[in-house]
Amino acid sequence: MSTTKQRKTTIHLREGQVIELPIRRLGINGEGVGFYQKQVVFVDGAIPGEEVVARITQIDRKFAKARLLKIKKRSAYRVKPPCPVYQECGGCQLQHIDRRLQLRLKRELVEEAFARYTRLTEIPIEKTVSMDEPWAYRNKAQLPLRRIGSRVAMGMFSARSHRLVDVSGCLVQHPLVNETLHTAREVVEQLKISIYDERKHNGVLRHLVARVSFAAEEVQLVIVTRTESFPEENEFVEKIRARLPRVKSVILNHNPNKTSLVFGEHSRLLWGKEKLAEKLGDLTYLLSARAFFQLNPVQTVKLYEEVRKAARLTGKETVVDAYCGVGTIGLWLARDAKRVIGMDTVPEAIADARENAALNGIKHAEFYVGEAEVLLPRWVEEGLKPDVVVADPPRTGLGQPLIDALLKVKVPRFVYVSCNPSTLAKDCDQLLEGGYRLQRVVPLDMFPQTAHVETVCELVRKPQS
Numbered sequence: 405m406s407t408t409k410q411r412k413t414t415i416h417l418r419e420g421q422v423i424e425l426p427i428r429r430l431g432i433n434g435e436g437v438g439f440y441q442k443q444v445v446f447v448d449g450a451i452p453g454e455e456v457v458a459r460i461t462q463i464d465r466k467f468a469k470a471r472l473l474k475i476k477k478r479s480a481y482r483v484k485p486p487c488p489v490y491q492e493c494g495g496c497q498l499q500h501i502d503r504r505l506q507l508r509l510k511r512e513l514v515e516e517a518f519a520r521y522t523r524l525t526e527i528p529i530e531k532t533v534s535m536d537e538p539w540a541y542r543n544k545a546q547l548p549l550r551r552i553g554s555r556v557a558m559g560m561f562s563a564r565s566h567r568l569v570d571v572s573g574c575l576v577q578h579p580l581v582n583e584t585l586h587t588a589r590e591v592v593e594q595l596k597i598s599i600y601d602e603r604k605h606n607g608v609l610r611h612l613v614a615r616v617s618f619a620a621e622e623v624q625l626v627i628v629t630r631t632e633s634f635p636e637e638n639e640f641v642e643k644i645r646a647r648l649p650r651v652k653s654v655i656l657n658h659n660p661n662k663t664s665l666v667f668g669e670h671s672r673l674l675w676g677k678e679k680l681a682e683k684l685g686d687l688t689y690l691l692s693a694r695a696f697f698q699l700n701p702v703q704t705v706k707l708y709e710e711v712r713k714a715a716r717l718t719g720k721e722t723v724v725d726a727y728c729g730v731g732t733i734g735l736w737l738a739r740d741a742k743r744v745i746g747m748d749t750v751p752e753a754i755a756d757a758r759e760n761a762a763l764n765g766i767k768h769a770e771f772y773v774g775e776a777e778v779l780l781p782r783w784v785e786e787g788l789k790p791d792v793v794v795a796d797p798p799r800t801g802l803g804q805p806l807i808d809a810l811l812k813v814k815v816p817r818f819v820y821v822s823c824n825p826s827t828l829a830k831d832c833d834q835l836l837e838g839g840y841r842l843q844r845v846v847p848l849d850m851f852p853q854t855a856h857v858e859t860v861c862e863l864v865r866k867p868q869s
């Protein structure tokens with residue numbers, strides 16, 4: 405039995421054992437979660453409501469993992485996954501589940517996190533905000549390359565291994581992203597550009613990254629290399645321009661590090677426009693290669709509208725946009741606020757945010773480079789009194805210093821945008837204990853066909869707390 409060393413398992417199953425069990429709910433990675441003699445078992449590909457036969461493949465301290473062998477009672481929501489590489493790819497986890505159930509299960513994921521990590525007995529949660537056309541929605545893909553003999557392979561790493569799966573026909577990507585990456589890979593192969601070898605840390609080309617503007621139907625292509633330059637640069641650009649007229653900029657990003665992070669710190673324009681222009685609603689945003697931008701522009705508008713509802717602005721408020729990226733949320737709210745101040749740790753993103761404010765004629769929004777947990781307490785000490793703070797942190801959540809600052813400053817209204825229900829609920833628990841009330845929880849389907857769920861929470865300071 406492969407237990408986690410030194411820690412005792414409470415699981416009495418053994419690897420290889422075949423069990424029959426009912427599936428009760430969805431796990432955060434899209435697995436079916438069932439119970440066998442009160443033990444938690446994760447079964448990939450099983451759907452809540454089904455009864456399945458599965459073989460135990462892994463034992464952990466508090467749960468076991470199992471492989472689906474047979475479905476004894478089949479869910480009425482089971483559908484045929486349309487993608488031919490769905491099983492191997494691992495990028496989507498819910499293509500085998502009908503959309504209506506996907507939306508319900510995402511809401512349950514958020515509800516369960518609040519039930520588990522907060523002391524709330526009633527959770528004011530709404531229905532998942534769905535996407536009308538839940539395919540071809542992603543605006544960006546970053547794919548690693550591998551040399552296999554004379555061929556260059558490119559794709560997603562398989563869910564359980566470091567094997568590359570060809571995803572050139574990915575159904576959730578915008579077709580221009582697929583076309584760009586597919587063609588760029590062919591050019592790389594044709595020009596015999598050296599490919600990075602992650603084991604030996606030699607070779608040149610590491611990743612190809614394509615981001616499309618839905619509004620302009622233009623593409624920014626980034627080639628990530630271990631070396632500062634490569635001999636075939638000019639030829640590469642020429643061939644891309646000849647074959648891909650929608651590509652309006654080719655950028656080289658230099659990543660010399662032994663790291664799983666895609667981007668290095670420095671980028672150099674090889675040809676075309678420095679930045680990609682995207683529109684959300686009536687605002688235009690310019691994006692540099694490394695800046696974070698929401699991956700589903702159609703749903704982003706719905707997300708930001710939920711943020712606007714939760715912020716309940718009247719035009720008199722000072723709003724802090726913590727974790728602002730290229731200023732998207734702050735600028736979205738600016739028309740209804742007196743003043744907006746944003747911060748982000750990525751200097752290029754802040755440069756973009758400032759440029760975006762100017763581009764859209766917004767004069768009462770300022771953006772600064774720095775950590776939210778450092779800048780917010782400092783600004784407050786210097787006399788800033790935010791009426792509303794919006795935070796959209798990475799998956800790890802807010803971090804203790806920012807929670808402490810919010811509690812100390814007693815910000816009247818806090819809007820929390822999260823891509824991770826667990827860290828969201830844990831952070832909210834502290835805020836609720838510290839004097840906030842949870843008004844509304846809105847799950848949003850930003851990534852249809854996957855197990856990801858985005859959430860907007862509206863928290864208000866309780867009177868006299």
Ligand SMILES: C[S@@+](CC[C@H](N)C(=O)[O-])C[C@H]1O[C@@H](n2cnc3c(N)ncnc32)[C@H](O)[C@@H]1O
Nearest residue numbers: 696698727728729748749750775776796797798
């Ligand atoms: C989920 S993104 C949100 C960006 C933006 N709100 C949007 O909707 O596009 C999180 C952002 O947090 C930034 N970030 C990460 N850690 C940070 C920190 N400690 N303080 C401020 N920003 C941070 C990242 O650079 C990234 O732009």
